[in-house]
Amino acid sequence: MxxxxxxxxxxxxxxxxxxxxxxxxxxxxxxxxxxxxxxxxxxxxxxxxxxxxxxxxxxxxxxxxxxxxxxxxxxxxxxxxxxxxxxxxxxxxxxxxxxxxxxxxxxxxxxxxxxxxxxxxxxxxxxxxxxxxxxxxxxFPLAAVTAWNALAGGGAPRPGETVLTLGSGAVSLFVLRFAKLAGARVIVTTSSAAKAARLRELGADEVIDYRENPEWSDRVRDLTGGVGADRVVDATGPLEQSLKSVAPSGEVAFVGYWLSGAEGAKAIDPGILFGAGAVLRRVATGSRAHFLELNRAVTTHRLRxxxxxxxxxxxxxxxxxxxxxxxxxxxxxxxxx
Structure with missing residues (x-):
């Protein structure tokens, strides 16, 4: 072999x-x-x-x-x-x-x-x-399990909640699919009109071009009546913008892009962290139990x-x-x- x-x-x-x-x-x-x-x-x-x-x-x-x-x-x-x-x-x-x-x-x-x-x-x-x-x-083993843990690890989203997921990478694509299955409204950030069109085809309710809107948290607030998103899955950063986008008592699932020295990976002002009034939860892929839960959902909905x-x-x-x-x-x- x-x-x-x-x-x-x-x-x-x-x-x-x-x-x-x-x-x-x-x-x-x-x-x-x-x-x-x-x-x-x-x-x-x-x-x-x-x-x-x-x-x-x-x-x-x-x-x-x-x-x-x-x-x-x-x-x-x-x-x-x-x-x-x-x-x-x-x-x-x-x-x-x-x-x-x-x-x-x-x-x-x-x-x-x-x-x-x-x-x-x-x-x-x-x-x-x-x-x-x-x-x-x-x-499925990495991106999908990460997305499942990010969404369900802190309690599954409820119908009508707003989920914000960052970028059009594999984790975010799975977050979009899983959140829509749960009945959530989904906002996605991306960098091009072509990707925005693909995201809408997959069910995204709103897409924000972060190149045209560098302070995209303002746009998230506009789209949520000033409240913010109930859930934010941050796989790309900047984390500061995620904290400014989340609703009080909401959650930011932090996947950890900063470990690679990515753009926007900088120290966070403690005032912004405190002012968000939300839970910041680290996500490190997921366990065997997460994978089995994911498989049940994938099987039920015949997700591909x-x-x-x-x-x-x-x-x-x-x-x-x-x-x-x-x-x-x-x-x-x-x-x-």
Whole structure:
């Protein structure tokens, strides 16, 4: 079998392909024949060694992958050979709060999914909804689980509430879809008329061009009768504008764009934080429990992701280059078929 391996900090120059014998599962483990992966901005941060979690030299990168169980170890009872499964980004975070002892992440601290066969804990996989192809299912483990946690982790939005989500990246696209399923009114920020049109096709009630409206919180206030949004999902920043956009007693789900040194990642005036009168909640993807909740909703509503482009497994470097170029709309997928 073939696997990609990473020398962190060297970018694409540090990405190599190595040959290995097909693995065998240990106790409590399963072997998954990987059928599809997804890539995103997070993976570029890992390549650059600009990520908040430690990156083990030589690690198999990629935290998003799905496939078919081909072998199970002793004591495995959750899955069986032939099952279609998705890997959880944090395989030891089963439920409850995010803590240091469950922070081991695929593709950074432990081997990830850019490989033909992956050995995973049986607790680190969840079933794939039957209506999804492998390529579609690969879009969910990171961005969709993050979006689900951002919306539902503090209590699901109620019909008629206003949700503001920032940008047209994969997390925001899933926030838009999930919030509309809950009956919320959704406002989205974006940078172009073309993306605004796509967002409206997906159900956005209002779209704000942040290039034309740099102080876009004023526009959010205008659209909400001066009250502000009940929920804000901040995946791009600036956080100050999110705090100025949220309604009193509302919530800002902070996904953590600032970790990459993104534009707008600056210190926040404590007066703005206090004046927002809202909860600021950190979101670090999500647990196995979040993923299972998400899958129930996806199955019930037969939801499908927005996919931008699909690359073959042997063209992973090209896929990284495409992600780095920006401007896409939806998930970038790696197919093994």
């Amino acid at each position: 073939k696997s990609y391996h990473l020398d962190p900090g060297r970018g694409l120059a540090g990405l190599t392909v190595q040959e290995h014998a097909e693995p065998e599962p240990g106790r409590g483990q399963v072997v998954v024949r990987v059928r599809a992966n997804a890539l995103g901005f997070r993976d570029l941060m890992v390549l650059a060694d600009n990520y908040p979690l430690p990156i083990r030299p030589g690690v198999v990168p990629g935290c998003e992958g799905v496939g078919e169980v081909v072998a199970v170890g002793e004591g495995v009872g959750r899955v069986k050979p032939g099952d279609r499964v998705a890997a959880t980004v944090f395989p030891y975070w089963l439920d409850g709060p995010f803590r240091r002892d469950n922070a081991a992440q695929l593709g950074t601290m432990i081997d990830g999914m850019l490989t033909e066969y992956a050995v995973l804990s049986e607790n680190g996989v969840v079933p794939i909804p039957e209506h999804l192809s492998y390529e579609e299912a690969a879009a 992701p927005v996919i931008d482009r699909v690359f073959p497994f042997e063209k992973v470097p090209d896929a990284f280059g495409y992600v780095e170029s920006g401007g896409g709309f939806g998930k970038v997928i790696i197919s093994h078929d």
